[in-house]
Amino acid sequence: MSLLQTTNVIKRFGGLVAVNKMTFSVDEGHIVSIIGPNGAGKTTFFNSLTGIYRPEEGEIMFKDHSLIGLRPDQVSARGISRTFQNIRLFGSMTVIENILVGMHIRLKQNALDALFRSKKFHAEEKEAEQKASDLMEYVGLKNVGNELARNLPYGGQRRIEIARALAANPTLLLLDEPTAGMNPNETEDAIKLFRRIRDEKGITILLIEHDMRVVMGISEHITVMDYGEKIAEGSPQEIRKNQRVIEAYLGREAASSKD
Amino acid sequence: GQPPAATEAPVVTEAPVATEAPTEAPVVSMGTIKIATQSPLSGGQSLLGVAIKQGAELALEQLGGELAAMGYDVQLAPYDDQATPDVGVANAKNIVADSEILCGVGHLNSGVMIPSSEEYHTAGLAFISPANTNPVVTTRGYLEVNRVVGRDDVQAPAAEEYAFSTLGAKSVYIIHDKTAYGQGVAEFFRVAAEEDAITVVDFVGTEETANFDAIVTPLVAAAPDVVFFAGIYNQAGVFFKQAREAGYEGTFLGTDGMDSSDLADLAGDALTSGGGMAYTTVAGPVSAYPAAATFATDYTAKFGAAPEAYAAQAYDAMGICLASIKAAAEAAGGTPTRAQVAEAIRAISYEGLTSTIAFDEIGDLPLAKYFIIKVNATSKDTWGSNEIIASFDLASPGK
Amino acid sequence: MGKLLELTNVHSYYGHIHALQGISLHVEEGEIVTLIGSNGAGKSTTLRTISGLIHAREGKVHLDGKDITHTEPHIVVSQGVGHVPEGRGIFPKLTVQENLEMGAFTVNDQKIIKDRLDLTFELFPRLKERISQFGGTLSGGEQQMLAIGRGLMQNPRILMLDEPSMGLAPVLVDVIFDTIKKLNEQGTTILLVEQNALMALSIAHRGYVLQTGSIVLTDDAAKLKKNEMVQKSYLGID
Amino acid sequence: MKTFFSELYKKANSGFWPIFITLGLLIAGTISVYQSPRSLSAFLTLMLCPLLVYFMKINMKVKTFIGLILVIVILPVLGIRNIFYLEVIFQMAVFAALALGLNIVIGMAGLLDLGYVAFYAVGAYTWAIFGSKQLSLLHSIPGAAPAGAEFALSPNYFWLFLFLGVGLAALAGILLGLPVLRLRGDYLAIVTLGFGEVIRVLALNLDKPINLTNGPQGITPIQRPPLPPEFILSPIRNLLTPIVGHVPSEAEFYNVFFYFLALIIIMIAITVATRLEDSRIGRAWTAIREDETAAIAMGIPLVKMKLAAFAAGASFAGAMGALYAANRTFVSPETFSFLQSIGVLTMVILGGLGSIPGVIFGASAVVILNIQVLQNFSLYLSELRQSDAVIPIINFAWKDLSNQLDPAKYQKLVFGIILVVMMIFRPSGLIPAERRKRELVEDKE
Amino acid sequence: MKQFTSNPFYKFILFPIGQIIVFALGASLVLSLFTVLLAYIFRGFMTEFDLVERVLLILPQVVINGLTIGFVYSTIALGYTMVYGVLEFINFSHSEIFMVGGIVGVELMAYFDHTGALQTMNQYVIIALAILLGMVISGSLAVTVERVAYKPLRGAPRLVPLISAIGMSFFLQDAVRLILSLTTGEFNVILPNFGTFDEFLILAVPGIATPLRFQIKSILLVGVTVIMLVGLNYLVNGTKVGKAIRAVAQDRPSASLMGINVNMIISITFLIGGALGGAAGVLFALKATKLDPFVGFFPGLKAFTAAVLGGIGNLTGALLGGLILGLLESFSASYLSTFTNGAFGAEYKDIFAFAVLILVLILRPSGLLGQTVGQKA
Numbered sequence A: 001m002s003l004l005q006t007t008n009v010i011k012r013f014g015g016l017v018a019v020n021k022m023t024f025s026v027d028e029g030h031i032v033s034i035i036g037p038n039g040a041g042k043t044t045f046f047n048s049l050t051g052i053y054r055p056e057e058g059e060i061m062f063k064d065h066s067l068i069g070l071r072p073d074q075v076s077a078r079g080i081s082r083t084f085q086n087i088r089l090f091g092s093m094t095v096i097e098n099i100l101v102g103m104h105i106r107l108k109q110n111a112l113d114a115l116f117r118s119k120k121f122h123a124e125e126k127e128a129e130q131k132a133s134d135l136m137e138y139v140g141l142k143n144v145g146n147e148l149a150r151n152l153p154y155g156g157q158r159r160i161e162i163a164r165a166l167a168a169n170p171t172l173l174l175l176d177e178p179t180a181g182m183n184p185n186e187t188e189d190a191i192k193l194f195r196r197i198r199d200e201k202g203i204t205i206l207l208i209e210h211d212m213r214v215v216m217g218i219s220e221h222i223t224v225m226d227y228g229e230k231i232a233e234g235s236p237q238e239i240r241k242n243q244r245v246i247e248a249y250l251g252r253e254a255a256s257s258k259d
Numbered sequence B: 001g002q003p004p005a006a007t008e009a010p011v012v013t014e015a016p017v018a019t020e021a022p023t024e025a026p027v028v029s030m031g032t033i034k035i036a037t038q039s040p041l042s043g044g045q046s047l048l049g050v051a052i053k054q055g056a057e058l059a060l061e062q063l064g065g066e067l068a069a070m071g072y073d074v075q076l077a078p079y080d081d082q083a084t085p086d087v088g089v090a091n092a093k094n095i096v097a098d099s100e101i102l103c104g105v106g107h108l109n110s111g112v113m114i115p116s117s118e119e120y121h122t123a124g125l126a127f128i129s130p131a132n133t134n135p136v137v138t139t140r141g142y143l144e145v146n147r148v149v150g151r152d153d154v155q156a157p158a159a160e161e162y163a164f165s166t167l168g169a170k171s172v173y174i175i176h177d178k179t180a181y182g183q184g185v186a187e188f189f190r191v192a193a194e195e196d197a198i199t200v201v202d203f204v205g206t207e208e209t210a211n212f213d214a215i216v217t218p219l220v221a222a223a224p225d226v227v228f229f230a231g232i233y234n235q236a237g238v239f240f241k242q243a244r245e246a247g248y249e250g251t252f253l254g255t256d257g258m259d260s261s262d263l264a265d266l267a268g269d270a271l272t273s274g275g276g277m278a279y280t281t282v283a284g285p286v287s288a289y290p291a292a293a294t295f296a297t298d299y300t301a302k303f304g305a306a307p308e309a310y311a312a313q314a315y316d317a318m319g320i321c322l323a324s325i326k327a328a329a330e331a332a333g334g335t336p337t338r339a340q341v342a343e344a345i346r347a348i349s350y351e352g353l354t355s356t357i358a359f360d361e362i363g364d365l366p367l368a369k370y371f372i373i374k375v376n377a378t379s380k381d382t383w384g385s386n387e388i389i390a391s392f393d394l395a396s397p398g399k
Numbered sequence C: 001m002g003k004l005l006e007l008t009n010v011h012s013y014y015g016h017i018h019a020l021q022g023i024s025l026h027v028e029e030g031e032i033v034t035l036i037g038s039n040g041a042g043k044s045t046t047l048r049t050i051s052g053l054i055h056a057r058e059g060k061v062h063l064d065g066k067d068i069t070h071t072e073p074h075i076v077v078s079q080g081v082g083h084v085p086e087g088r089g090i091f092p093k094l095t096v097q098e099n100l101e102m103g104a105f106t107v108n109d110q111k112i113i114k115d116r117l118d119l120t121f122e123l124f125p126r127l128k129e130r131i132s133q134f135g136g137t138l139s140g141g142e143q144q145m146l147a148i149g150r151g152l153m154q155n156p157r158i159l160m161l162d163e164p165s166m167g168l169a170p171v172l173v174d175v176i177f178d179t180i181k182k183l184n185e186q187g188t189t190i191l192l193v194e195q196n197a198l199m200a201l202s203i204a205h206r207g208y209v210l211q212t213g214s215i216v217l218t219d220d221a222a223k224l225k226k227n228e229m230v231q232k233s234y235l236g237i238d
Numbered sequence D: 001m002k003t004f005f006s007e008l009y010k011k012a013n014s015g016f017w018p019i020f021i022t023l024g025l026l027i028a029g030t031i032s033v034y035q036s037p038r039s040l041s042a043f044l045t046l047m048l049c050p051l052l053v054y055f056m057k058i059n060m061k062v063k064t065f066i067g068l069i070l071v072i073v074i075l076p077v078l079g080i081r082n083i084f085y086l087e088v089i090f091q092m093a094v095f096a097a098l099a100l101g102l103n104i105v106i107g108m109a110g111l112l113d114l115g116y117v118a119f120y121a122v123g124a125y126t127w128a129i130f131g132s133k134q135l136s137l138l139h140s141i142p143g144a145a146p147a148g149a150e151f152a153l154s155p156n157y158f159w160l161f162l163f164l165g166v167g168l169a170a171l172a173g174i175l176l177g178l179p180v181l182r183l184r185g186d187y188l189a190i191v192t193l194g195f196g197e198v199i200r201v202l203a204l205n206l207d208k209p210i211n212l213t214n215g216p217q218g219i220t221p222i223q224r225p226p227l228p229p230e231f232i233l234s235p236i237r238n239l240l241t242p243i244v245g246h247v248p249s250e251a252e253f254y255n256v257f258f259y260f261l262a263l264i265i266i267m268i269a270i271t272v273a274t275r276l277e278d279s280r281i282g283r284a285w286t287a288i289r290e291d292e293t294a295a296i297a298m299g300i301p302l303v304k305m306k307l308a309a310f311a312a313g314a315s316f317a318g319a320m321g322a323l324y325a326a327n328r329t330f331v332s333p334e335t336f337s338f339l340q341s342i343g344v345l346t347m348v349i350l351g352g353l354g355s356i357p358g359v360i361f362g363a364s365a366v367v368i369l370n371i372q373v374l375q376n377f378s379l380y381l382s383e384l385r386q387s388d389a390v391i392p393i394i395n396f397a398w399k400d401l402s403n404q405l406d407p408a409k410y411q412k413l414v415f416g417i418i419l420v421v422m423m424i425f426r427p428s429g430l431i432p433a434e435r436r437k438r439e440l441v442e443d444k445e
Numbered sequence E: 001m002k003q004f005t006s007n008p009f010y011k012f013i014l015f016p017i018g019q020i021i022v023f024a025l026g027a028s029l030v031l032s033l034f035t036v037l038l039a040y041i042f043r044g045f046m047t048e049f050d051l052v053e054r055v056l057l058i059l060p061q062v063v064i065n066g067l068t069i070g071f072v073y074s075t076i077a078l079g080y081t082m083v084y085g086v087l088e089f090i091n092f093s094h095s096e097i098f099m100v101g102g103i104v105g106v107e108l109m110a111y112f113d114h115t116g117a118l119q120t121m122n123q124y125v126i127i128a129l130a131i132l133l134g135m136v137i138s139g140s141l142a143v144t145v146e147r148v149a150y151k152p153l154r155g156a157p158r159l160v161p162l163i164s165a166i167g168m169s170f171f172l173q174d175a176v177r178l179i180l181s182l183t184t185g186e187f188n189v190i191l192p193n194f195g196t197f198d199e200f201l202i203l204a205v206p207g208i209a210t211p212l213r214f215q216i217k218s219i220l221l222v223g224v225t226v227i228m229l230v231g232l233n234y235l236v237n238g239t240k241v242g243k244a245i246r247a248v249a250q251d252r253p254s255a256s257l258m259g260i261n262v263n264m265i266i267s268i269t270f271l272i273g274g275a276l277g278g279a280a281g282v283l284f285a286l287k288a289t290k291l292d293p294f295v296g297f298f299p300g301l302k303a304f305t306a307a308v309l310g311g312i313g314n315l316t317g318a319l320l321g322g323l324i325l326g327l328l329e330s331f332s333a334s335y336l337s338t339f340t341n342g343a344f345g346a347e348y349k350d351i352f353a354f355a356v357l358i359l360v361l362i363l364r365p366s367g368l369l370g371q372t373v374g375q376k377a
């Protein structure tokens, strides 16, 4: 059964149709990729899913509930977390604080608990901090918990973004070009991380990437967009051979190179 | 060119000067006495506020000799109330905490005087106001609060009387500056006008100081006989000018807030054209007080500018402080307490520049002078050509 | 061929973070030189120090023999150093066209401007489609194209590119590298920072390897490509 | 030279030295203020103690103890000796509470509020209207109070209205917040500025059609809550009489009383602020401040959080407003001007945006500067002018100083210069927040 | 058509003037219609007089008043908006820059008065000289202030320069007062009387009972501001400097990488904003006839509000915002009392302006003409 199902989603900017009649689904427990040329509408599609944009037409169902009209925080509460293409960390908060912010919706404390420092509050804070440092380790960051997020190098910031997204215990994780700016070795690590997230935590992953090693390496299913529309769909093998995809996106060389 | 402080002060106090002061004995130091002033020394109203301070300063210099002769080092402690109640009150607390301060002169704004005097009252420190005309200043009946000027609930009806009887006004437009002073005056005027069945075309308050177009337009359309402005000259002057330019032909009327030669510079012809302009005041021009002639020259010599309104009153207020302290000191046979000074002030009869001053049981002048002045001046230099068309001694309405 | 650019023992800091710890390198006229290194090694910082966005606390930067260590960026740029920064630095409220024109701010020759504009649009037809869209609303890859295009518009003697392939679709990555090569053949010196070290080394003449703020290795590109350590750490070849 | 001082500092800040120095200063300060109650330098010395306590390496418990002794015993006693100090510390307390509230809105949630005194006004007028005779004057002309007007409520109701003030101010915060939450940054600033003006203009003008606020005349007298009963007061009075040298009057007791009330509110404010800050709510505020889009994508409900910040900030102002009205027994619209809002903002930023000890210190510093140092300085200069003093070297007699240069007239000028200079040399404030301190170091270069 | 729109004469002269006219007339018309409509609706409630007639009687004058002050606001607002656009902070001391310009201009005229030249020289030459001097002094002052009080603060947290600006504002008020009062203790500066500026141009319009009266100084004021607005428009949109200003506004490091001297551009921005403020000061002085060191505050506040209303950072927005605010003020001050039969009056005009501001911002969170081109997610 599909976890996320969109039907005919359309998002326009003025005259430009950035996402055009996207019908698309993600099965629970899968790693699914969206690829496509620059400006194809991938990020816009993500933004439509997460409530940052409200699509003009179409339906988005998540766990059999519609997401249309929900605010981003409500979408997040339903179990969808994301990272951003241009890193958007809380730069002058520490790494650990960033992750704690990610936990916001999972924490139960209210203002009164905070004011009176109830037992519940202490227990929860302690647990949250523990969980945050576990997460940091999980994504491969050590001993940087008290650094300001913006002082970390690019790759490190990408990892915090992922950890922050995981902190909300999502069912579905949306990653927008998570390995951009990473070198091949780091990319390898990231691939392993994504696999582990899916295998160990059972989180479904939807991914936008331009790095074919990632896309071809871990996706069960790939959707290709161009000019807002879905132009192809299938397994990595199918996509790699798809003539239209090669022309519009992969280029001859990449298509022929080993993964 | 100042007269040395010890010589011939132009003042005769109730108790004639200590003629039999021991001449040979060196003056024994009796300590310091301070007299505070509080008035806006900075900000938009500082012109008048500084005049109050300087009037008092001059008085201290010229009249402080007797106390000095008794061995006191008399000092001025000038405070800046910034025309704001909060600052005034804070300063007041500072003033009352200084035990060397035995008397005070201030404030300019009734809105500042009223809350500040609560502090003076609690601390028993006497203050003499040279400028506050709002009735509430004295109607609370505090021993420590006095004033050497008249009251708005007399002044404003006097202005109305002038409008009704002399000018024969049938309709009036009332505008005020949204201060405690301006609005107070305006309300008294309105009540009086309604009693005489004058039509009040509109009753407007405005904080605007520069561009009155929007107010003037309906005013000109309504064309009332008289426009009564309750506020301060530097707002009014601009307003008069713009109203005339826009075609208003009636008479402008105001109260003591208009009393500054700057008004003429600001408004120019607007004051004399059409129905002209007149104002009531509690502080007549220096020329109205024969005793004040030397004051004006001394003041100008010392401070480089002619005295603004209330400078002479501040001079008198300071004079009363000095005389009362002296009287109290003599009665007490040493440095007096504040209470003694406050009592002495109420008991005094003081020959001041502006009149012979004595206070009634709430600190008002039993008979205060009110003037109606018609403005003939169109510039600062001719301010002296204004005519006192009436002057009355009116009794204080009391509590 | 002289040393167009030379860094001697450069130390740069962000506050108390010692990002460059004594970098010495040079770029000769007509070369393509690449800097490789893992995240946080200091590649971007090196470029920023050269263009004057930050100033070295110690050491010297020379351009054509002239000391530019403490020169302000606009002067460095006007002396022929182009810098396409990491993170793109697009003017979000200028249109694509205006962004490109900004690139040519110091160029007065209208012909060059026109040529370069044509070149940019030829490379990235996508930009032409988006010509009057605001820079801030472009997609990530489109912004990258715009940043590179803007760098081209500067017509610099030496062009410094910070991860130009980031976020670009595979087809375009090829285009970018071809273009760099072509530009170089036409006489532009190139200093290239790339995560895609394999491709960078394929077109470069020489390369430097950075590790935590220091240069650990330098050699001809071809040789670096075969270096075991480089292969292992940066090319992802075990 | 520099190393010499830093060595000295290190030495002074290790072992028993800190306690020694701090206590020494405290005692010296106390004695000198006691001896010469009007000396500014003595008072400033004493006021340095809390700073020292804050910076020195001393056991937290000892710190708290010293601080409490100073705030609860020494200051009030010295205040009764010189009543002006009570005013100073009361104002410090009032503005510290305001600054703490504003700090929640600006420092934590990053919402620039330029009309903060509006909430202060709400609190003040709430008690002013009900705690005075105003209710029976609703149909009278402002200024002309007819005889026979009565207080509507017993002074005991003050306590109720203290809470009502808090509630109403918080409500006003929410009402203001609701329509404007979509606004970012400086749009919000101007709207809050407008809101501040609206409240002031309403206070100024709601004397008609019905006379709710008495317009520019302001409302007076306003009742004060009753003092604690005599059986508590009289032992205190007996105890204090020999110490302060006179029998403390009711007025003095009232000032102490209000000071303590203000202290309690500050304590609550500090507790609320710190506890909220390191909780999920505080983190959410910081996140919003940093990047709204990312924050909302992390599941933080923007509207709710921003409203919470507005309401929390406003409520302190409301409490202080009610307290202020009772202390002054007078309110008028002038107290709630735009400049006042700016003043509180200045305290927050001067002290250190986001830093709780910072904003308290900022508030104290500005109050002392404004009502004490500058006034004293100009009084001192004017004393010089009245004396025969001469500036040595250039042989300039103070007497000859032009009247136009009278320093008493230029307090604002000096204040302005201090602001600019402070910002240039300590942009992160006098006691920067830990977070900002880190940020700033990295921003340099 | 395309050819025509890219014609510089059209682009830099006709178009902006047209825009100003459209804004001015449009805003006036909308407000007038709205007011008259209200008057019709409430006609029955006023027994003593005919509300509609009352309204129509002074309507033309109210509109003229509103536009006149609106142009002043616009010109000051431009200074705020330019600085805001580039440095993203509210330059609180701009109101003092404005004040200084006005005072300098008036002092020049007073000097001419003193030497007697005032009566002999052509009145327009005098005004032109005064405006010029005001622009030069205010412009340089603004640049100096920037150098001294803001430049050292680049990179500091956002609110820091705001406080520095507030400090500057206090300082300038008192410093100007000090200078003015050095000789006599007097600090009001009063416009000397000369020329025919107070007179009215009377225009009888068929169909309207009362003829329209335009005061010469109002015409002058509007004329000069329009010229300046057009000039500014050209500078910002038609020259390289303008482009550089926009680039610096959006991304300083990137701008410097384009070869733009960021510090110089910031100085230029302050120079232009200051000069506009100075000119506005002189024009305002013509209208107000009296200035003092504290006169800047209210117009400054209004102008800033206008800048936000129009969409801060947007020059056209500042123009539109100023006009609307001026009109609103004029309408509310003139009519509120009539409509409510004295219960509410001119004293509510600012509330009115702020209420409209809030309303506009609720509907358009970035002001009338401000665009929200945020970073993408």
Ligand SMILES: Nc1ncnc2c1ncn2[C@@H]1O[C@H](COP(=O)(O)OP(=O)(O)OP(=O)(O)O)[C@@H](O)[C@H]1O
Binding pocket: A013, A016, A018, A036, A037, A038, A039, A040, A041, A042, A043, A044, A045, A085, C130, C133, C137, C138, C139, C140, C141, C142, C167, E376
């Ligand atoms: N706010 C906007 N206004 C106008 N056009 C927009 C806006 N946002 C995006 N676009 C356009 O919509 C198209 C899709 O953008 P989107 O960011 O979704 O692309 P993408 O597939 O993520 O590309 P990339 O791989 O480069 O990140 C682009 O052409 C972009 O220019």
Ligand SMILES: Nc1ncnc2c1ncn2[C@@H]1O[C@H](COP(=O)(O)OP(=O)(O)OP(=O)(O)O)[C@@H](O)[C@H]1O
Binding pocket: A150, A151, A152, A153, A154, A155, A181, C014, C017, C019, C037, C038, C039, C040, C041, C042, C043, C044, C045, C046, C086, D442
């Ligand atoms: N603005 C900044 N403030 C503080 N530290 C920074 C800043 N920018 C970079 N750094 C630090 O300086 C070091 C070098 O960073 P730099 O950006 O030069 O690395 P890089 O080699 O370009 O890495 P990447 O491949 O991730 O871009 C890193 O440790 C980084 O954390």
Ligand SMILES: [Mg+2]
Binding pocket: A042, A043, A044, A085, C139, C140, C141
């Ligand atoms: Mg994208």
Ligand SMILES: [Mg+2]
Binding pocket: A154, C043, C044, C045, C086, C162
């Ligand atoms: Mg980098």
